[in-house]
Amino acid sequence: MTTPPKIYKTEAIVLKHFAIGEADYLLTMYTPNGGKLRAVAKGARRVKSKLGGHLEPLMRTSVLMTRGQNLDNINQAEVMEGFRVVREDLDRLSRALYISELVDAITPDEQPNYPIYRLLFEAMRSLNENAAPSLMPYFQLRLLDYSGFMPELYKCVECGSTLAPGHHRFTPDRGGSLCDSCHPLNVSVLPLSLDTLKVLRFLQRETYANIERLHLEQGTLLELERLMEALLRHVLDREVKATRFLNQVAQGRTSDGISTLTASNTKG
Amino acid sequence: MNYEFLPSVAAPLARVIQEFHKLPGIGPKSAQRLAYYLIRMPAEEAQSLAEAILAVKERVTFCNICQNITENSPCYLCSHESRDRSRICVVEEPMDVLSLERTQAYKGLYHVLHGVISPASGIGPENLKIRELLERLKGNDVQEIILATNPSLEGESTAMYVHRLLSPLVSHITRLARGLPVGSDLEYADEVTLSRALEGRQEV
Ligand SMILES: [Zn+2]
Ligand SMILES: [Zn+2]
Numbered sequence: 001m002t003t004p005p006k007i008y009k010t011e012a013i014v015l016k017h018f019a020i021g022e023a024d025y026l027l028t029m030y031t032p033n034g035g036k037l038r039a040v041a042k043g044a045r046r047v048k049s050k051l052g053g054h055l056e057p058l059m060r061t062s063v064l065m066t067r068g069q070n071l072d073n074i075n076q077a078e079v080m081e082g083f084r085v086v087r088e089d090l091d092r093l094s095r096a097l098y099i100s101e102l103v104d105a106i107t108p109d110e111q112p113n114y115p116i117y118r119l120l121f122e123a124m125r126s127l128n129e130n131a132a133p134s135l136m137p138y139f140q141l142r143l144l145d146y147s148g149f150m151p152e153l154y155k156c157v158e159c160g161s162t163l164a165p166g167h168h169r170f171t172p173d174r175g176g177s178l179c180d181s182c183h184p185l186n187v188s189v190l191p192l193s194l195d196t197l198k199v200l201r202f203l204q205r206e207t208y209a210n211i212e213r214l215h216l217e218q219g220t221l222l223e224l225e226r227l228m229e230a231l232l233r234h235v236l237d238r239e240v241k242a243t244r245f246l247n248q249v250a251q252g253r254t255s256d257g258i259s260t261l262t263a264s265n266t267k268g
Numbered sequence: 269m270n271y272e273f274l275p276s277v278a279a280p281l282a283r284v285i286q287e288f289h290k291l292p293g294i295g296p297k298s299a300q301r302l303a304y305y306l307i308r309m310p311a312e313e314a315q316s317l318a319e320a321i322l323a324v325k326e327r328v329t330f331c332n333i334c335q336n337i338t339e340n341s342p343c344y345l346c347s348h349e350s351r352d353r354s355r356i357c358v359v360e361e362p363m364d365v366l367s368l369e370r371t372q373a374y375k376g377l378y379h380v381l382h383g384v385i386s387p388a389s390g391i392g393p394e395n396l397k398i399r400e401l402l403e404r405l406k407g408n409d410v411q412e413i414i415l416a417t418n419p420s421l422e423g424e425s426t427a428m429y430v431h432r433l434l435s436p437l438v439s440h441i442t443r444l445a446r447g448l449p450v451g452s453d454l455e456y457a458d459e460v461t462l463s464r465a466l467e468g469r470q471e472v
Contacts, residue, residue: 016388021293047449053458057421082460087421090428094387097425101388242387252432 009064010034011080013120014057015100019045027055027074028104029063030120035111036104039065041074054079058086058096060121083128092127094249098242099123099139105236106147115146122208133221134203134214140228141203149235152176153200158184168192172230190230196223281307333404335380335397337362345369345377352376354411358401358430360384360418368416376414379404384422385429393429401430405437412440419446419461 012029015036020026023045029037044051054061054077064076086092103120107113123139126132144150155162156179157171169178170192177192178184199220203211216224233239277285281303288299306314330336331343338344345351345365355376359365365378381396404410413434417423431441447465448457457465 050453050456053461056458056460059458079458079460082458084460084463087424087460088428090425090432093425093428097387104388241390245385245387245392248393249429252429 004067007064007066007075009062011060011062012037013060013100013117013124014055015104016057017041017055023049025055026071030103030107030117032114032117033112035113035116036107036109037072038109039063039072039074040068041077044074051077056082058083058100058124060124081124081128083124085128086124090249092131094242094246095131095136096124096127098136098240098246099127101242102140102143102232102240105238105240106143106232113146116143119143119146126208126212130212132212132214134211134216137199137221137224137228138203138208138211140232141200144231144235145204147235149175149231150204151200151231153197153204156182158182163197165194167194168197170227172227172234175231175234188230190227191223192227193220193223195220196227199224200227334378335382335400336365336378337380350375354409355414356401356404356410356412357414357416358427359416360423360426364416376412381417381426381430384417384420385426386422393426396426398430398433402433402437405434410438412442413438415441415443419444 010031010033012031015028015030017025017027020040023043025041025044027039027041029039031037041051041055043049044055046052051074055063055074059079060081060083061077061079063074065072065074083096086096099120103116107116119139119142123135126135141150151170152175155177157174157176158178159182161179163177163179166180168180170176170190171178171184171187172190173187174184177197178189195217199214199216202214229240229243284306285296285299285303288294288302289296294302309317327339328337329339329341331338331346332341333346334343336343336345352375355374356379357368357374357376358379358381359368360381360383362380362382365380368374368378379397379401381398381401383391383396385391385393385396413430415427415430417427427443431443434441445468446461447468448454448461454462
């Protein structure tokens with residue numbers, strides 16, 4: 001067996017940082033060949049640090065690292081893409097924060113998964129460029145797929161029969177669609193309209209270039225949103241915390257955001 | 269590490285280690301070091317430390333105007349007659365007020381949010397003193413809001429969120445200029461900081 005090199009270089013997308021010690025950051029990053037990694041950036045919180053502005057969350061950056069006993073150390077960092085449009089637009093930013101939390105929540109440590117890196121990168125680029133409404137359901141569905149949780153969209157998860165064209169139901173607990181004759185007990189069930197089913201199948205097989213141009217009706221978008229949220233809650237066994245901020249930002253755009261501040265202290 | 273169940277550690281010592289361990293940035297090693305330091309400390313110094321901790325909890329409160337930490341509400345700055353009441357500078361933490369006051373370049377009032385929006389850590393706008401800021405604007409003639417949160421991702425998110433809420437209420441909302449820190453090197457500046465510094469350039 002060969003020992004891995006002590007110093008190595010990789011590109012990474014920073015998912016989050018956490019202040020530790022006097023002036024350090026503990027970073028969680030997603031890398032193309034190493035999956036999710038945690039590393040320490042010593043002194044990165046100092047104003048004069050050479051690392052600081054190159055390791056902010058949501059940046060795509062190139063890092064030089066030294067393997068440590070517990071955690072690796074970041075020696076050098078140089079930002080490749082800062083996604084500045086995302087950072088300066090509240091709607092895009094709230095979606096990017098959701099995306100980064102979701103990747104962090106669903107991926108295990110140090111398990112290489114190149115498709116997830118590519119998907120994350122693609123999503124950040126898309127948010128920076130045009131922020132198409134189809135991005136979120138596409139991202140959620142593909143992330144589930146690459147993590148081994150692709151929902152069944154062609155057969156009934158209860159009896160295995162092929163779905164006939166029409167309106168059906170979806171069960172997040174079983175991870176797929178239900179035919180009209182099956183009514184399993186004790187599982188949560190959501191409506192699955194024919195339009196939404198078609199969109200889901202489209203998102204499942206098409207490349208992102210085709211999906212960007214997809215026009216989605218408001219009703220379909222809402223149904224997709226609910227479905228994905230329920231499925232993710234089932235897979236993660238918890239809420240994605242950033243969902244709340246995503247909704248607060250969306251509400252602030254349509255009505256008065258002040259109400260989201262006053263009506264919100266019910267839940268911690 | 270749970271010291272309560274280590275028979276080799278005296279119970280009062282174990283308790284103080286546990287308490288130190290709860291403080292931010294204090295790991296188990298540091299907690300032990302501080303605890304053993306306490307034991308060697310003269311009794312009157314230990315007394316004084318204990319009193320200071322109690323006093324800070326009993327006598328310190330939030331200013332009902334700016335939300336800064338103060339002994340008397342309204343605080344010194346909010347009750348000072350020479351301060352310009354038409355300007356409010358919004359900052360993350362009480363420490364930021366001290367930093368800005370040291371410059372002696374600002375004569376307006378402050379508003380302390382006590383944190384930043386950080387959705388993945390479960391800190392949303394409802395956990396900050398944003399509602400208090402909105403209340404403060406009612407019936408007061410505020411001409412300018414200066415958003416002085418840090419140029420970090422969390423600081424920017426917070427500034428943008430507050431901006432969106434306040435823009436129908438205040439005509440003039442500004443953000444601290446973002447550029448290169450003094451003593452930094454162009455070679456090591458990141459692209460976001462550099463491009464902002466370029467946009468914020470000034471006639472010399
Ligand atoms: Zn069936
Ligand atoms: Zn005050």
